[in-house]
Amino acid sequence: MQGKDRIEGFNKLLSTYLPDRIKKAVSGIKDEYINELEEIRVRSGLPLMGVFSGADYFIGAEGYLSQNPQYALNITEKEVNTLFLLLCEQSIYAYQDDIIRGFVTLKGGHRAGICGTVVYEGDNIKAIKDISSINIRFSRQIKGCAxxxxxxxxxxxxxxxxxxxxxxxxxxxxxxxxxxxxxxxxxxxxxxxxxxxxxxxxxxxxxxxxxxxxxxxxxxxxxxxxxxxxxxxxxxxxxxxxxxxxxxxxxxxxxxxxxxxxxxxxxxxxxxxxxxxxxxxxxxxxxxxxxxxxxxxxxxxxxxxxxxxxxxxxxxxxxxxxxxxxxxxxxxxxxxxGERSYGNHSVNQARRETACYIKAHRNPP
Amino acid sequence: MGVPLFAAFKNIGKERIGGIWSEVFIECGNVMKEQHIDAGEAWRMAIESKGVNIPLNESDWQELSDFGEMLGKSDRHNQESILDLEKENLEMMESKAKEAMNTKGKLYKNLGALSGAAAVILLI
Incomplete structure (x- = not known):
């Protein structure tokens, strides 16, 4: 169930927060690899990247994964700004306290870390403007692990x-x-x-x-x-x-x-x-x-x-x-x-298949 | 975490403003929430669908269509400045409408209600 719930939560996250091109790229990643996805890293002017079980892979426009950034979807400054506004529910002022701590908490327990230009007032951070990078980290509660x-x-x-x-x-x-x-x-x-x-x-x-x-x-x-x-x-x-x-x-x-x-x-x-x-x-x-x-x-x-x-x-x-x-x-x-499992899909199996998938898609069509 | 714009618009529509603007604010909040679009676009869609019966002239509509453009896109301090400016603008429109009261009897009341709403967006 955990795997199914995770994919459902993930799809909800995609439809709510991601700009169109990024949404298309990430939704092109197969479900079993989504299970391994820990972070989506969106950087202005740089390739879209995901962290799968601790390993970095660049994500292509259709969802193929590669360690070569040249095949990845390149993110524009406008897309970073749009994503930031969507994460803040089009209301930056409402998330100001979170933003100055460097992250925004999203529904579902996910979290988006943000980078940009820091504005100080005295010794305190007043705002972060000109957002350049966003790291969406997927929450995973592992019941039984303790x-x-x-x-x-x-x-x-x-x-x-x-x-x-x-x-x-x-x-x-x-x-x-x-x-x-x-x-x-x-x-x-x-x-x-x-x-x-x-x-x-x-x-x-x-x-x-x-x-x-x-x-x-x-x-x-x-x-x-x-x-x-x-x-x-x-x-x-x-x-x-x-x-x-x-x-x-x-x-x-x-x-x-x-x-x-x-x-x-x-x-x-x-x-x-x-x-x-x-x-x-x-x-x-x-x-x-x-x-x-x-x-x-x-x-x-x-x-x-x-x-x-x-x-x-x-x-x-x-x-x-x-x-x-x-x-x-x-x-x-x-x-x-406590063993974590994704329905019938063991973690090892998912990791093996992820590796095969990545290998098969190393040279995108 | 403060109140996001979609909720502020809906709250104003339900509790802070009456009459014909109520529906516009509620619609704007709904459109923002459901379609994940910014306040400027949602506001324009809301006045197009729910504001057709509000008695304002063309130039007033032109002014009002830009009302939501800058909302939500900066920090609280900046938003307060934007809303202060918006409020001044609406008050000017209101006083002009008052001068022409004989011909546009109900108009200034509508603008007055709207300028009041501008002031409370960030306060709720």
Whole structure:
């Protein structure tokens, strides 16, 4: 179902947002390859490009894929401007707060990153004008990808450990955090774990991907979302207003985050958080937030990584003792975290066929 | 996230403006939402389909057809300036119409309502 839903969502996105020539090119890509499509990159005066399972391919006018940009559809400045207006629902002023953060959140949880000329007012970004590049990133919630990690984080049927998820960029921190949130919120019969009231402070709108206040991702039935709010302020607001049992935040790092996390712990509320780091020692060296991994800090540390295209996850206790190492077979599927599938089409099969398709269309007619 | 233009037009049509302009604003909002076109084009389509009975002369229509052209295409600060200018323009048209009140009795009321709408587009 996930594959079918994804294609339906994708087609809706195409019809709503893309200018005609780009729409024609992207809709020419076969469904099975659409499953592998992660990003569409539209750059003024440059060839249309897609990112398929982490690999860049240029997209021709009829949808053929090539690593040679000369066969690709060349994007005009006008098309970039038209796309930008469509993404903003013809109302740039209404998306101004998003734009100055560098992206626009779209219905369905997708996101469009934007580049152009930045206009400052004092020290703050006031606007981005003359848009030159747009990167449409397709949202994919992978339900079940955090199941095996989740088992390691349960303290008892009504409680979980304070947990920190660490990894370098693009190793799946946010994806795992999102699924953990869903699992904690809904509870789990097989673990006899009762769901907990969960509060998400979604500073960068990536966890819930809220569009006009409605979360586009499933974060569980007991979850409240504070969207676009700084973590340091959001944690305090949630504590005061929503009486959560667990607070979930992505990418700890700002100096104010430390006090906010400690405030939650003092109130008896658990924190599940992520941070950029190559490992526990790397995180501990960070000024400010590093102290959160010291004694009386996070009780479980999950390290995510990727070696030769294979993802792995390591769960440790607060002393750095390994509790388990979860590996996987494939760069795209989440293996032991929970297999991702697209109906009858396995990821490996899709990848093989994508390669054949790309080879066959390398020299377009 | 602020209110996008299509929703602002519909809200004005339903809640902020009455009479014959109401339908024009609602139609404009609907056309923008359904056809994903800009405010200028949607406005022209709306006044062509729903504004036929509004008693305005040719030059007034000419002025009004450009009403939505710049809407939505810049940041809030710039949009406010555009709407201020639009409001001034409509008020001038209104005062001219008032001068010719004997012959165009209902006209100034129509323009007055429209200039009020221009002021609230970004406020709702």
């Amino acid at each position: 199941c095996n990690v989740f088992h390691q984080l349960i303290r008892n049927r009504q409680d979980i450990y304070n947990t920190l998820i660490l990894s370098p960029p693009r190793c799946g921190k946010t994806t795992v955090l999102r699924d953990l949130c869903r699992l904690i919120s809904q509870g789990n019969d097989s673990n006899k774990f009762e769901g907990l009231r969960t509060a998400v402070v979604d500073e960068r709108s990536e966890l819930a991907a809220s569009f006009r206040g409605v979360p586009q991702n499933d974060l569980g039935p007991r979850t409240d979302v504070l969207d676009g709010c700084r973590k340091s302020q959001g944690i305090e607001m949630m504590l005061r207003g929503m009486a959560p049992q667990v607070i979930i935040v992505d990418e700890l790092g700002a100096t104010g985050d430390v006090d906010a996390v400690k405030m939650a712990w003092n109130a008896g509320v658990r924190i599940i958080a992520t941070a950029h780091a190559f490992g526990l020692e790397d995180f501990k060296r960070r000024l400010g937030v590093g102290q959160l991994a010291a004694k009386d800090g996070f009780e479980r540390i999950v390290i995510l990584g990727m070696d030769n295209g294979k993802r792995w996850a390591k769960v440790m206790d607060e002393n750095g003792n390994e509790l388990s190492v979860l590996a996987q077979n494939n760069r795209m599927s989440y293996g032991l975290y």
